[in-house]
Structures are given as structure tokens and as C-alpha cells.
Amino acid sequence: MENPTVFISYSHDNDAHKAWVLKLATDLRSHGVNAILDQWDLRVGSDLRFFMEQGLSEANLVLCICSKAYVDKFNSGNGGSGYEGAIMTQPLLRDVKTDYIISVVRNNESDKKVPTALGSKLYIDFSNDDEYIVRYQELIERIYGEDSKKKPPLGKSPFSNDIGQEIEIKIKIESVQYHSPMMDGKVSFRFDNNNGVYLIGNGDYLFETRWSRAGNDSIHAYGLIGYRVGESEFPAPELLPSYDFSSRCRTISTGQIVVFENLHRHFAAVKLGMVKSSSHGYPCDEMSFEYHIYNMT
Numbered sequence: 001m002e003n004p005t006v007f008i009s010y011s012h013d014n015d016a017h018k019a020w021v022l023k024l025a026t027d028l029r030s031h032g033v034n035a036i037l038d039q040w041d042l043r044v045g046s047d048l049r050f051f052m053e054q055g056l057s058e059a060n061l062v063l064c065i066c067s068k069a070y071v072d073k074f075n076s077g078n079g080g081s082g083y084e085g086a087i088m089t090q091p092l093l094r095d096v097k098t099d100y101i102i103s104v105v106r107n108n109e110s111d112k113k114v115p116t117a118l119g120s121k122l123y124i125d126f127s128n129d130d131e132y133i134v135r136y137q138e139l140i141e142r143i144y145g146e147d148s149k150k151k152p153p154l155g156k157s158p159f160s161n162d163i164g165q166e167i168e169i170k171i172k173i174e175s176v177q178y179h180s181p182m183m184d185g186k187v188s189f190r191f192d193n194n195n196g197v198y199l200i201g202n203g204d205y206l207f208e209t210r211w212s213r214a215g216n217d218s219i220h221a222y223g224l225i226g227y228r229v230g231e232s233e234f235p236a237p238e239l240l241p242s243y244d245f246s247s248r249c250r251t252i253s254t255g256q257i258v259v260f261e262n263l264h265r266h267f268a269a270v271k272l273g274m275v276k277s278s279s280h281g282y283p284c285d286e287m288s289f290e291y292h293i294y295n296m297t
Contacts, residue, residue, distance in 0.1 A: 104139065
């Protein structure tokens with residue numbers, strides 16, 4: 001399948017868990033997977049049961065995000081997770097789509113990692129955030145069926161162009177760690193990687209922030225940038241026109257604010273946090289920042 005459709009079944013444990021599920025769904029869509037998620041596809045006034053039934057019936061695969069709360073609700077038949085579980089375990093779906101369900105373990109320290117009905121299925125464990133890229137690659141290979149190859153292919157000459165293709169694929173997979181889809185957030189990353197680029201937001205509210213080394217407490221920011229001397233707090237929307245957008249590069253210090261404008265004429269304010277530079281004795285170039293994307297529709 002060129003663009004498989006995947007329904008994401010999960011429980012709304014807390015805001016952090018919902019944000020993690022949103023991040024996973026966003027990463028999947030960036031790699032051609034038509035992820036169906038209630039945070040996007042279920043609108044106020046929509047029929048919840050119809051959304052679940054339609055999503056589960058139309059999807060090629062279902063991702064069950066098996067937090068402890070999700071497993072408990074699935075097993076007991078409570079809430080939306082329980083209702084989705086009842087649909088997924090119907091004999092018709094079991095017989096027709098034997099590989100229909102992929103279990104993803106997250107926020108689950110209990111012995112019951114997956115619902116009882118899915119107990120015989122292997123799962124992908126996303127509990128450790130440091131292993132996100134490894135587990136994500138395992139998941140996306142499963143979605144596209146790349147994991148079903150029975151043995152590795154015969155090796156080719158090291159001068160084959162296929163090596164370049166493998167490197168390109170690896171770069172695309174790893175790029176998800178340089179994107180936060182939320183409208184507000186705090187991120188840290190190595191700006192000596194990924195050409196110094198970190199993406200924030202999504203859709204029409206997607207911003208490319210680009211950075212390069214300046215000093216141990218300062219950094220160069222690039223893009224459609226607005227700057228105002230002495231600003232250290234996220235500005236109110238009505239103050240954005242007072243920012244100076246005449247330069248495409250600004251050097252800012254810890255605690256200062258820059259405002260990015262994207263091609264859709266939306267704005268995001270970024271406040272610089274920590275900056276560590278390899279030229280000042282640190283092992284790598286690393287930075288952190290807080291951001292706020294303005295929704296002024």
C-alpha cells in the first residue's frame with residue numbers, strides 16, 4: 001500500500017499522553033501513513049460511536065496505544081476504548097484481518113502490557129523516549145510490510161548507489177525528532193544536526209526555525225524573523241506589528257524573544273533557553289527554546 005490508512009485507538013489518560021499520541025500520528029502522516037485520530041477527525045457535534053465504527057472498518061490497520069488505563073478499559077468494556085475493543089475482537093474482523101491490530105505499549109508499568117484479547121500478539125514498546133526513533137522505525141516498517149521479508153537480500157558492491165538511498169531513508173526516519181506539532185511547547189535539540197532546523201506546529205501553522213552557533217549564551221536565528229529590543233516575554237498579538245521584520249538573521253541571547261512568520265502569514269514567538277556550544281568546551285552544539293504559535297483565525 002502506498003498510503004495505508006491507520007486508525008489510532010487510545011485513552012485520554014492526561015494531556016501529556018494525548019500530546020504523545022498526537023506526535024506519533026503526526027510523524028506517521030509525514031511518512032505517508034493516513035493516520036485517523038480523534039484530535040483531528042472528531043469534531044464538536046460528531047457521533048462518537050459512528051466515528052469509531054467507521055474508522056475501524058475503513059482502516060487497513062489499527063494502532064492500540066496500550067497504556068495501563070487503555071488496557072483496563074479495553075478489558076472491562078468501559079468507555080470509548082472498551083467500545084473500540086468490542087468492535088476489534090468481533091469474529092468477523094478476527095477472521096478477515098488476522099494482522100489487523102498493532103499493539104503499542106506506552107505509559108504502562110503493569111504486568112498486563114496489552115488487553116487480554118490481544119495477549120497472543122507481539123507488541124512494540126515505546127516506554128523509553130530515548131529509543132523512540134528505533135521503535136518508530138520498527139513500527140513504520142510493520143505498517144508498510146517491510147518487516148515481512150524472510151531473509152536479508154544478497155549484499156551488493158559497496159560502490160552501489162543503493163547505499164546512498166539507504167542513507168536518505170535513514171535521514172527521513174530520523175527527521176521526526178526535529179519536529180514538535182503542538183501549538184505551544186518546549187524543545188531541546190542538537191542544532192549541529194539536521195542543518196540546524198527544527199519544525200514547530202503543523203499544517204498552515206508549520207514553522208521552520210533554523211539556528212547556527214554564535215556563542216555560549218547566544219545563537220543566530222534565520223527566517224522571516226521579527227525582533228524587538230529588550231523583549232523577554234511572549235508578546236500579545238496586537239504587539240506583533242511593532243516587531244522589526246527587516247532582517248532574515250538575528251543574533252539573540254538566552255531569555256530573548258524572536259517572532260517567526262511563515263508563508264501562510266501566521267506567527268510564532270520563540271524564547272531562547274539554554275545554549276551550549278562545542279567551541280566553548282561542550283561535546284556538541286545543543287539548545288532549548290519555548291514557543292507559542294498564535295491562532296488568530
